[in-house]
Amino acid sequence: MDGTNDALGDLDEALLARCAWLYYNDGLTQNEIGAQLNISRIKVSRLLEQGRISGLIQVRINSRHQGCLELEETLRARFGLGDCRVIPDAPADDLNERIGQAAAQYLMQHLAPDSLLAVGWGATVTHSIRMLGHVARQRGVGLVSLTGGVRTYVDGMGMANWDRNIHVIPAPLVVADPDLATALMREPSVARLMDMALNADFKLVGIGELSEGATVVAQGYLSRDEVEPLRRRGAVGDVLCRLYDEAGQTLDLPLHRRVVGVDLAQLGGTEKVIGAAGGRAKSKAIGAALRGRLLDILITDETTARLVLEQPGEGA
Amino acid sequence: MDGTNDALGDLDEALLARCAWLYYNDGLTQNEIGAQLNISRIKVSRLLEQGRISGLIQVRINSRHQGCLELEETLRARFGLGDCRVIPDAPADDLNERIGQAAAQYLMQHLAPDSLLAVGWGATVTHSIRMLGHVARQRGVGLVSLTGGVRTYVDGMGMANWDRNIHVIPAPLVVADPDLATALMREPSVARLMDMALNADFKLVGIGELSEGATVVAQGYLSRDEVEPLRRRGAVGDVLCRLYDEAGQTLDLPLHRRVVGVDLAQLGGTEKVIGAAGGRAKSKAIGAALRGRLLDILITDETTARLVLEQPGEGA
DNA sequence: ATTTGACCTGATCATATGATCGCGTGTAGA
DNA sequence: TCTACACGCGATCATATGATCAGGTCAAAT
Numbered sequence: 077m078d079g080t081n082d083a084l085g086d087l088d089e090a091l092l093a094r095c096a097w098l099y100y101n102d103g104l105t106q107n108e109i110g111a112q113l114n115i116s117r118i119k120v121s122r123l124l125e126q127g128r129i130s131g132l133i134q135v136r137i138n139s140r141h142q143g144c145l146e147l148e149e150t151l152r153a154r155f156g157l158g159d160c161r162v163i164p165d166a167p168a169d170d171l172n173e174r175i176g177q178a179a180a181q182y183l184m185q186h187l188a189p190d191s192l193l194a195v196g197w198g199a200t201v202t203h204s205i206r207m208l209g210h211v212a213r214q215r216g217v218g219l220v221s222l223t224g225g226v227r228t229y230v231d232g233m234g235m236a237n238w239d240r241n242i243h244v245i246p247a248p249l250v251v252a253d254p255d256l257a258t259a260l261m262r263e264p265s266v267a268r269l270m271d272m273a274l275n276a277d278f279k280l281v282g283i284g285e286l287s288e289g290a291t292v293v294a295q296g297y298l299s300r301d302e303v304e305p306l307r308r309r310g311a312v313g314d315v316l317c318r319l320y321d322e323a324g325q326t327l328d329l330p331l332h333r334r335v336v337g338v339d340l341a342q343l344g345g346t347e348k349v350i351g352a353a354g355g356r357a358k359s360k361a362i363g364a365a366l367r368g369r370l371l372d373i374l375i376t377d378e379t380t381a382r383l384v385l386e387q388p389g390e391g392a
Numbered sequence: 393m394d395g396t397n398d399a400l401g402d403l404d405e406a407l408l409a410r411c412a413w414l415y416y417n418d419g420l421t422q423n424e425i426g427a428q429l430n431i432s433r434i435k436v437s438r439l440l441e442q443g444r445i446s447g448l449i450q451v452r453i454n455s456r457h458q459g460c461l462e463l464e465e466t467l468r469a470r471f472g473l474g475d476c477r478v479i480p481d482a483p484a485d486d487l488n489e490r491i492g493q494a495a496a497q498y499l500m501q502h503l504a505p506d507s508l509l510a511v512g513w514g515a516t517v518t519h520s521i522r523m524l525g526h527v528a529r530q531r532g533v534g535l536v537s538l539t540g541g542v543r544t545y546v547d548g549m550g551m552a553n554w555d556r557n558i559h560v561i562p563a564p565l566v567v568a569d570p571d572l573a574t575a576l577m578r579e580p581s582v583a584r585l586m587d588m589a590l591n592a593d594f595k596l597v598g599i600g601e602l603s604e605g606a607t608v609v610a611q612g613y614l615s616r617d618e619v620e621p622l623r624r625r626g627a628v629g630d631v632l633c634r635l636y637d638e639a640g641q642t643l644d645l646p647l648h649r650r651v652v653g654v655d656l657a658q659l660g661g662t663e664k665v666i667g668a669a670g671g672r673a674k675s676k677a678i679g680a681a682l683r684g685r686l687l688d689i690l691i692t693d694e695t696t697a698r699l700v701l702e703q704p705g706e707g708a
Numbered sequence: 709a710t711t712t713g714a715c716c717t718g719a720t721c722a723t724a725t726g727a728t729c730g731c732g733t734g735t736a737g738a
Numbered sequence: 739t740c741t742a743c744a745c746g747c748g749a750t751c752a753t754a755t756g757a758t759c760a761g762g763t764c765a766a767a768t
Contacts, residue, residue: 093457094480100451101493102482105754134452135416138526141409164410166418177417210454
């Protein structure tokens with residue numbers, strides 16, 4: 077994807093930590109730090125940058141105004157959310173990455189030591205996991221997948237941190253034969269993991285929209301031709317590859333019988349389900365997920381939040 | 393002391409939080425942020441600076457190498473500490489402030505929501521409290537003093553954050569008449585606070601050395617002439633205005649009967665006692681406090697840590 | 709042994725940042 | 739009403755920082 081390669085050696089990590097301390101806590105310049113540690117200024121600069129992108133250095137804002145307070149409050153009240161984060165708009169950059177980062181920050185502030193985090197699927201979630209790596213390792217936080225098909229992410233991505241304590245459901249996300257899916261989910265090793273995931277301390281999921289450019293299509297779980305008929309049947313979005321309508325009700329589809337992973341009824345029966353998503357295209361899917369009470373906690377951006385609130389419904 | 397005046401309005405805090413997010417999380421330049429929020433670049437710069445000094449913006453290093461790992465381990469093992477933080481040396485700046493900051497960071501990572509923090513006395517502790525203000529308010533952390541004489545700090549200092557939930561023992565630290573001290577400590581309102589303090593989730597204390605330039609002298613709790621005789625009796629340091637010898641045993645002194653506050657026997661009977669102190673002059677006092685098992689958790693700096701470890705004893 | 713290429717390093721330069729200064733405004737006191 | 743002072747603001751400039759480029763090293767492949 078983007079070839080960020082962390083996995084810096086133990087030695088470099090110590091050096092980096094020291095640079096970070098001197099720079100951020102003591103306010104020394106990079107020159108001064110270089111002189112003290114006998115490395116060049118430029119190397120200090122690079123170490124710090126690496127620290128920032130890898131999540132080893134984390135900036136935290138201790139304020140209830142962290143995001144956009146009024147929007148957060150409104151969403152919380154309107155949809156009965158347990159919590160909500162709305163990040164301010166920024167002109168540039170990848171929105172998924174920014175929201176992933178916000179989700180990571182949220183989790184960092186809420187994950188207790190030795191707790192367990194269940195994750196779904198998608199770009200936003202992947203970004204979160206990457207950012208969380210270091211702190212998760214430090215606190216002994218475990219990771220478990222809510223669906224199949226996560227393996228590729230874990231392997232491909234720079235997840236060298238977080239080393240052990242990862243439990244991935246050993247199956248694809250969607251299989252061709254419904255019977256195979258059923259059989260897989262009955263398989264004890266898979267069933268046990270799904271159970272673990274449902275009992276995790278937090279569950280982090282992305283929210284997908286339903287269009288011809290959507291991720292479900294790009295990843296090949298749905299063919300381009302299938303989209304339009306599904307939309308006509310009322311599908312507006314997906315969570316964990318389960319499609320739902322405007323009211324957030326899961327549709328009864330053949331596709332769902334081929335998915336390996338927890339379904340939305342199971343997920344909705346638990347607490348601490350975090351949905352992280354943003355973007356104009358996704359606002360309908362997010363609104364529907366909220367109306368269907370699929371989430372306890374929403375993390376999104378300013379523009380999307382406004383779009384969701386503009387939608388009719390709920391307050392009937 | 394240094395006239396930092398935070399207490400920025402609610403409006404500015406929202407603006408600051410937004411700047412901080414855009415700057416640190418999204419990597420925008422101050423110019424871009426200014427353009428987006430319709431404020432001048434320089435104002436963004438100033439808001440961010442204010443955020444940093446007030447502790448509203450906090451940089452966290454997610455690494456076990458955060459400080460100086462080997463020193464931390466050695467100290468922990470040698471003195472049976474529950475935990476230990478050793479910050480790297482930096483050429484400039486006020487050491488008390490730096491250690492106070494480290495203590496604040498430690499607490500930030502360990503204080504649960506709605507917990508209670510008991511504090512002693514001294515410059516280091518005061519710095520910590522200031523840095524902690526915002527996060528404490530956010531998490532509903534309460535504050536209680538372990539001794540009298542803290543009121544002046546709380547009032548004088550920029551503690552406008554942390555607004556309520558502060559409990560200060562309403563008495564001076566040292567009174568002239570031993571009987572008055574006894575009477576005060578029997579007074580229910582005082583006794584209750586001392587009890588609260590001893591049952592707090594963490595207790596943060598400074599460590600003082602015993603010399604003619606020491607804080608106890610500068611603050612007038614001990615006259616300059618009294619120092620030398622006390623040193624001859626074996627006094628090497630103080631915690632909460634209680635003097636102790638090289639082995640960390642509290643001395644039997646008239647002074648102690650005039651102090652209003654918990655004594656070291658009571659303190660040592662509890663857990664989660666954090667000692668924060670550093671500096672060449674203090675190394676003896678710190679070593680003695682460790683040998684006397686006065687602390688569970690030590691926060692100090694590299695040089696001081698080495699000096700403490702060079703001292704004989706313990707491994708006898 | 710040679711080549712190739714990935715990777716790390718430091719030099720140079722454009723840019724971002726923060727220190728210092730002087731201006732205008734609001735305020736308290738005469 | 740006037741003066742004096744403190745405060746907030748933006749302009750200017752020195753400095754700190756990070757982007758880009760070019761050389762150097764190591765390792766794998768030929």
